[in-house]
Amino acid sequence: MCGIICYVGQKDAKPILIEGLKRLEYRGYDSAGLAVQDGNEISCYRELGKIASLEGLVNGQPMEGTSGIAHTRWATHGEPSVQNAHPQRDQAENVFVIHNGIIENYHLLKKRLEKEGVAFQSETDTEVLAHLISSHFDGDLADAVRKTMGQVEGTFGLGVIHRHAPDQVVVARRGSPLIIGVSDDGHFVASDVSAMVRYTNKVVHLQENELATVTADDFFISTAQAQRIERSTETVEWSAEDVELNGFPHYMLKEIYEQPHTIKNALRGRLEPGEGVPKLGGIMPVWEDLKNCRHMVLVACGTSFYAASVAKYIFEKLTEIDTEVGLASEFRYRKLNFPPNTFMVAISQSGETADTLAAMKEAKRKGARLLGVVNVVGSSISRETDGGIYNHAGPEIGVASTKNFVSQLTTLTLLALLLGRHQNLSLTEGVRAIRALEALPEQVREVLGQASHIEAIAEKYYHCTNWLFLGRKYNYPIALEGALKLKEVSYIHAEGYAAGEMKHGPIALINPEMPTVAVIPKDEMHEKMLSNIHEIKSRKGPVIAIATQGDEKVRDLADDVIEIPHVLDFLTPMLAVIPCQLLAYYCAKFLERDIDKPRNLAKSVTVE
């Protein structure tokens, strides 16, 4: 969704802002713009489409100045157009504003401003902010922004400059993240660390209803009531290299290949093999209640929801906890009745997904305790929780989530194992699970070794316009995730199904033009999955099987086989998902799709 990068410092602002915008491209956008300030002069350019077009536009222009604001817009109010792109400005062109989020009462405010004679130039909700800030300005920009905050309802991350308040950017946050970056050459503000990680890894998180006046040498944080806040910097573990392609053609492929490392990072320092018990420091604040918990709700969206869905089976296997899984976007429509000592676990890569945050707030209201399984440190979801586990997967730039999924599965398995060991799970089972987790990175590497075989399978079938993915139990969510991955990056229609449902409808679709990806590891579901494959073959449907190494029965039956190493049943999803990711990637490659930035999608979905 929309992205923000601001800079105030000693260096030329234009190239820094353009570079920041490029780093925000992965979030999804339809237009972009920037404004650079030089004393009382502000030059502003906006363009529809790619950052490269904006860069082309500004390259020939004199844009002097060492401070400025820049934005990628994902249209919500008003079509994608130059007029609706940010920065938005007031009539006198004194105030320039960039905004993430939605001003819910903009309609009323706009009507009132129009009555007062203001002529609007755009269809955006953001433009009201520019006019309001302008009307409140009497020399103190932070004060004008604070007064405006008092008038608006909704969500915002804001960056504001004013012609008569040079050498400063005022930023403010309500419901939309903003992070201040501190470097020797000045200060940054971004909606996302990746926009500035090339320049600094020292950050300060702005919190709800706070604003900050940022200058080249300092920053001053205050509340909406003008109370000064002191906050020290944190160091983020992401590096500039993490956000580079490092020789890969796409971030999605790079991130798929990072997965052995991702699992290692999620396990690092958390295993106690001798005791068969993991160590998870982040949940210790709630440990006394958590260890006695008997009811747990896992909520998430998209790929994170499928990780939660696998985890539900793992919790049922390893613990005595009654575990429920819910789509965050549906959660608030339910009549919730949590038994005492219920924990909700919110699972999110970005930590900013609006639906997930809304589900958490609703659960908290009804008395549930909150845990998070989150990748982005300091994100909104992580701040809402009573405790949690960070994934340490590093930045995920490809819009299609890949490495984060295996990371979520790893951390959720650790949580289940820890709770199980304090319930009925034996030492032997605990030790066996930890040994199996330790072996996973090498096994993932083995699966990745088949990439060219998987590419050849994708080449054989990418022309097919409908695909089916089937699995059972732990691998039913993998069928759903496989179908989602294929849909989002290749735009091929795909359905994921619990294989047992075939006879209840989807089998009617089977024909020689519709490939089925059957996830059939050698586990307790094996025989039943074999029957499903027989049924599909009898109807002349091509079958691509993801099967355990050396499974002769599957080899005899399926048209194509991708093998995964033998592993404990509940860990098979971590291996089975890799071929699904690669199939989706290569189909998208053959179809020449925009793999890292699929149409209509955003990396971080910050609106409900």
Ligand code: M6R
């Ligand atoms: O950041 P989150 O994990 O909360 O995001 C949830 C979904 O928006 C995300 O997984 C989405 O479905 C991806 N496009 C999947 O590849």
